[in-house]
Amino acid sequence: MLEVEHLNAGYGLVQVLNDVTLSVPEGAIVTLLGANGAGKTTALNTIAGLMRPWSGQVTFRNRRCDALPAHRIVRQGLSLVAEQRELFLSMTILENLMLGAYTRNDQKEIRESLELVFEIFPRLAERKAQVARTLSGGEQQMLAIGRGLMAKPSLLLLDEPSLGIAPLVVLEIFDQIRKINRLGVSVFVVEQNAKIALEVASYGYVMENGRITVEGAADVLRSNPKIQEAYLGI
Amino acid sequence: MDILQIVANGVPAGMMYGLVALGIVLIHNGTNVVHFGYGEQITLSAYIVVVLQVIFHVPFWLACLVSIVLSALFGLAIYLGILGPLRRTPLIVQIIATLAIGLGIREGLRAFMGPDPWPFPAIVANKVYDVHGVFITTANIVVVTVSIAIAALLFLFFRLSRYGHAILAACESPRGASIVGISVKQVSAAIWVLASVLAAVAALLMAPVLTLSPDMGLIAIKGFCAAILGGFVSLPGAIVGGVLLGLIETAAGYYISTATKDMVAYGALIAMVIFMPQGLLGKRQIKKV
Numbered sequence: 001m002l003e004v005e006h007l008n009a010g011y012g013l014v015q016v017l018n019d020v021t022l023s024v025p026e027g028a029i030v031t032l033l034g035a036n037g038a039g040k041t042t043a044l045n046t047i048a049g050l051m052r053p054w055s056g057q058v059t060f061r062n063r064r065c066d067a068l069p070a071h072r073i074v075r076q077g078l079s080l081v082a083e084q085r086e087l088f089l090s091m092t093i094l095e096n097l098m099l100g101a102y103t104r105n106d107q108k109e110i111r112e113s114l115e116l117v118f119e120i121f122p123r124l125a126e127r128k129a130q131v132a133r134t135l136s137g138g139e140q141q142m143l144a145i146g147r148g149l150m151a152k153p154s155l156l157l158l159d160e161p162s163l164g165i166a167p168l169v170v171l172e173i174f175d176q177i178r179k180i181n182r183l184g185v186s187v188f189v190v191e192q193n194a195k196i197a198l199e200v201a202s203y204g205y206v207m208e209n210g211r212i213t214v215e216g217a218a219d220v221l222r223s224n225p226k227i228q229e230a231y232l233g234i
Numbered sequence: 235m236d237i238l239q240i241v242a243n244g245v246p247a248g249m250m251y252g253l254v255a256l257g258i259v260l261i262h263n264g265t266n267v268v269h270f271g272y273g274e275q276i277t278l279s280a281y282i283v284v285v286l287q288v289i290f291h292v293p294f295w296l297a298c299l300v301s302i303v304l305s306a307l308f309g310l311a312i313y314l315g316i317l318g319p320l321r322r323t324p325l326i327v328q329i330i331a332t333l334a335i336g337l338g339i340r341e342g343l344r345a346f347m348g349p350d351p352w353p354f355p356a357i358v359a360n361k362v363y364d365v366h367g368v369f370i371t372t373a374n375i376v377v378v379t380v381s382i383a384i385a386a387l388l389f390l391f392f393r394l395s396r397y398g399h400a401i402l403a404a405c406e407s408p409r410g411a412s413i414v415g416i417s418v419k420q421v422s423a424a425i426w427v428l429a430s431v432l433a434a435v436a437a438l439l440m441a442p443v444l445t446l447s448p449d450m451g452l453i454a455i456k457g458f459c460a461a462i463l464g465g466f467v468s469l470p471g472a473i474v475g476g477v478l479l480g481l482i483e484t485a486a487g488y489y490i491s492t493a494t495k496d497m498v499a500y501g502a503l504i505a506m507v508i509f510m511p512q513g514l515l516g517k518r519q520i521k522k523v
Binding site for chain 2: 048049050069070071072074075079080082084085086087088089090091095098099100102103147148150151
């Protein structure tokens with residue numbers, strides 16, 4: 001579904017991504033693991049069109065999308081939930097969610113998506129008139145994911161959904177990610193928390209200094225001694 | 235009665251400042267740029283009306299309409315030609331660019347239209363009504379009505395329309411806006427067009443009351459004051475700040491002397507900046523370092 005081939009990207013003169021090749025099959029949850037500063041967010045932002053790659057290509061559902069700006073990529077069915085969440089903090093939950101559906105026109109379908117989001121995240125439904133700024137970190141993350149879903153994506157890109165969130169809420173959020181996946185949305189999730197990411201994902205990549213160094217099925221990665229030592233703390 | 239007369243004169247004056255402040259705040263919210271050429275954009279629109287009417291004998295209402303359209307196009311041209319290409323440069327570069335735009339317009343007008351004032355026709359015939367001893371001019375009634383109508387339209391646009399919401403969203407988080415599918419460039423262009431249309435409308439209201447010369451745009455300083463009083467990020471704040479400024483000025487003119495009214499107005503501004511830096515309706519800016 002998503003194919004990234006030989007991607008090089010960076011900021012100014014500094015190269016961050018080095019020959020990154022990865023893919024996300026339809027219906028799967030795939031994770032990209034790595035330490036802070038490994039280039040995971042850069043990879044995600046480049047796929048989502050917030051950054052232009054230097055070279056290489058990104059193909060989504062057999063269409064090249066590496067030259068498109070972010071606001072056009074959403075329309076292809078690829079929705080990013082950014083690391084900084086990038087919510088509209090002065091607006092209510094409902095307003096944030098409705099802006100998530102900005103690319104869509106069918107009011108009836110938008111209603112359905114909204115109900116779906118409220119079903120997955122009942123806490124958002126309870127507080128739909130509350131201003132986003134007043135939500136807790138976990139609730140803001142749920143709102144960011146919910147807003148991403150409102151675009152009715154076929155692939156959801158999640159950037160460190162566990163960042164800065166209480167451990168119990170992290171479990172809740174990953175449960176919800178599983179639920180979203182069961183509804184037919186493929187998921188590509190970038191995480192530092194390898195333990196939980198490898199529990200929900202079926203396949204994983206490990207990034208070090210902008211390169212993919214290891215890849216494999218999630219259970220194979222879990223039993224890889226190098227990964228256990230570096231990322232699982234075993 | 236004194237108080238009522240001060241309100242009757244101060245509110246319309248303040249509404250004009252508020253209109254100028256609206257344009258400045260819009261551009262600032264949308265693009266982070268403080269537009270120091272905004273006053274001159276207003277002057278230019280007024281001159282376009284005069285040129286069309288006096289030199290080309292176009293009917294007044296048509297001249298006004300053409301001026302609004304040209305101003306919108308001019309705003310778009312400023313964005314596409316100057317501030318759009320500069321958007322990745324340091325903010326100070328962009329601000330100097332707006333200053334240059336303003337100076338260019340002002341001195342251009344001085345060169346081609348002369349330094350002397352031009353007469354500008356009133357939108358409605360000027361009459362003075364005596365309401366129980368309070369004098370109200372038709373010009374002031376028009377200013378207040380049009381300003382309130384514009385504020386209401388803007389409010390409805392931003393609160394209720396999808397596109398208005400998108401603009402607010404892009405102002406608040408450009409990245410967040412792009413990932414939900416909003417083109418931030420389109421929003422910036424729309425903001426420049428909107429602010430420029432406002433400039434033209436402000437020109438039609440102000441030019442009959444003020445003196446139409448190349449220096450009329452200096453009124454924008456009062457617009458900046460109004461914007462700062464209102465908090466500089468809030469659209470209703472711009473109007474409230476404008477009205478407050480108008481009232482302070484008029485009261486100072488009445489109770490002290492007209493010569494002191496600018497002094498008192500700027501004094502109020504300085505007091506506001508010292509004691510309430512977030513303004514009346516602004517938000518306290520908390521920057522994480």
